[in-house]
Amino acid sequence: MTSLQSSPVRRAAGRPGKGTARSDADLRRALATSRPLVPTATIGGAIAAGGPLLVCLAVAVVGWFLTDAGGAGSPSGALRVGAHGWLLAHGSSVAVEGIRITAIPLGLTFICGWVAWRVGHRVGESVSGHGPDADRIADGARDWTVPLAAALFATGYAVVAVVTSAVAATAASSPSVPRVVLWSVLLGGLVGGAAIAFGSGRAAIWLPVVPVGVRDAALVAGRILRLWALVSLVALLVAFVLDFSTAANVVSQLHADAGAVLLMTLVTLGVAPNAMLFSSSYLLGPGFTVGTGTTVSTSAVVLGPLPMFPLLAALPDQGAQPWWTEWLMVTPVLLAAYVAGRVQRDRPVLAWDQAAIRGCAGGITAGVGLAALTLLAGGAVGPGRLAHVGPYTFEVLLHAITSFGIGGVLGALAVCWWQRDGDGWVRTRLSAVRLPRRRD
Template identity: 30%
Template structure:
């Protein structure tokens, strides 16, 4: 697709159009709306071509009129699959279809991302950054540049999303038939949202690397975004692990369902592809199971850690991994602890990305991370489920609001606690950093003096290490007192005995003993000895 777009870039500017009043310096780039329209049209063309080819293979493998009469029916089916890839629903006789494979969204997302990268290069968006910045503090200049870059990213996203959504509306009109009728409103909204996200992300990536993309956001928003992404990733990983374990334990039932369908070789490959496309839906259902509310496979059913109640399920081999109806073993309740683990990890990330100067603010931001994670989980739950016609299968998948509330509370509480503890440790480490920096020059100077003294002969070159650890005044408050070993000589006891032998039981009031001399066992710390204050070294015995 990028090769086609590069050929369009080399086309004459007079054919592709050019805004009036553009100087000769701008001949090397197109206007942003023109580049966005070209990228949107190329994305739709390539995506529809790929899905039409895949649909044609399925029509050849099963020529029973399933996909419509002739090639027009094949194209309508491919167009409906393209709309379903953007999660646009369909109306059918007696109900609607909203349970669409989320894995199919990967194809248009990748095509839109590549097209948006080409659009950013073709319009040369780096030259559109404002050259004039406020002549204030560097922080204000950085904020002004960040706001300008965010505006640029939003403009690029709209330039790609607007024509993409309009073309999708035309496809929705063409894809209508007597059985399935796409919802035009859903098609416009889903195409615009996906194209805007892909275009904004690709444009931000063009401005700078991934770290620079994150710096476009304010500090607190960046911390919440990273914390929410980490918590969501941990929950999805837990859901994927649960699905793999369930498929492994019930692999016989999955294989039995595959044998009942008897799809053949080509049909088997298409069935395997369909299950892979629905794998993300099933992983989100497992996330809802881990969070507690569980999910439903039809009206009146429930699959949750508290119990399982099932009826007749659709004949999809992947659903053979569902547990049997009845009570769940008690050890399965342990999966409820996984959201708390995700919250603990997210809280650490939030505190490290943006430490709070106050102790009480960090738990609050951790709880906000849980709330945003709950909103994301609820959105994923809404996208992963939906009706399959009317009647009993009108409710399939998890409840969005229940998943959102459960994840917000579980992740929020754990993230608040871990963020508070991590922030406290970071603040204490920063408080001790000046003391460590002040002690470093003292240690270096002492080592230099010792080396110089050993060279001139004032000290032994191979001096024996002192017992224990000698502490200076800068680290005396942070290091433990050395422990006296049994093989050390107690010099304090001998000095005390000698002092007691020299002293008399009743000393005079003026500080002199009976022999008229000054007492040696009394040290007056208030005497400065002519301006020099006398300090006692409590660890002098360690250096003797």
């Protein structure tokens, strides 16, 4: 995080050689944090969008050479495939041989968001010298540096997205430009804007203004989501490893060479977050569908013909499920109770209502956030039955806010009771125990 310069430093920076001498380090710092705001933020947004785009284009060209050594198609076609993959990561639906694909590869979207954060953080450091300094901001002076930089950053990002859509579009593919622009604004404006706020040091001034209860609830929600993502990923990996022979059999039936296997692995990594959200929906109870008329849940599994994709080996066997799978729905309650208890231990509040509200609010917020992410996990991935694949989002919302909310309340209240009365209760019981005196 870049600290804002105080008033004396800025006055010295504005009058070099008049009273206050500056070292070379101070001069370099002043120049590095006072770059022109408009070009810096705009070009930063374009770089954040163009970096992952160039990687997608390069991977598509390499994949084209690996699959058929350039015997079919053309380099321009490979580049168009890479551009369509990048557009899919930004919410654009793309038609492939007349089949509309709407599912978003969230792994690639995550990479784009990470790049936007890193570039936005650098942009924030570069423009932190603009606007009022820390003293004036603390006194209530208006500071438009971050909003203006975030808007310019999102504009540069959206321009690259629109140009890519226009160049890569064909009459057959017809990508959705409005959705690409919307996602570009979200990634550039929200993710990039937040990174600019942290990089410029403004977030360190604004966050303490937020009420402590809101920050604590957000802390509980964030920790629940991170730990739940880890649990869902572990469950997915365990299911895949236990039936790895099926995945190997699928690869052998496809007669894939090393290049095709490499591309298949990259595609699998691109949809790994989607699969993790499918696993999350399964653990919560509602489950998901892998085609019209199918369902996968802890109580029953009904499957139909599936595409030859190795990751689908992680699906459970069709039919009635073992008795213990129903108990998996206890996992989110225990996890939320653990997280809320840890936060209560680290940041104790001795009032029962405050502890309960913090745990409940954090759990409900985590449930809403998980449902929002789950909404992005599904979509159309093929023709016919595969036009509807994904978790049951509304059921996930109900189960998540209930499980996380109840778990958060129970965990927070349990640790709060221990902090208020538990230690005294234990000391009272221990003091009641009298060891027999030793007689000489």
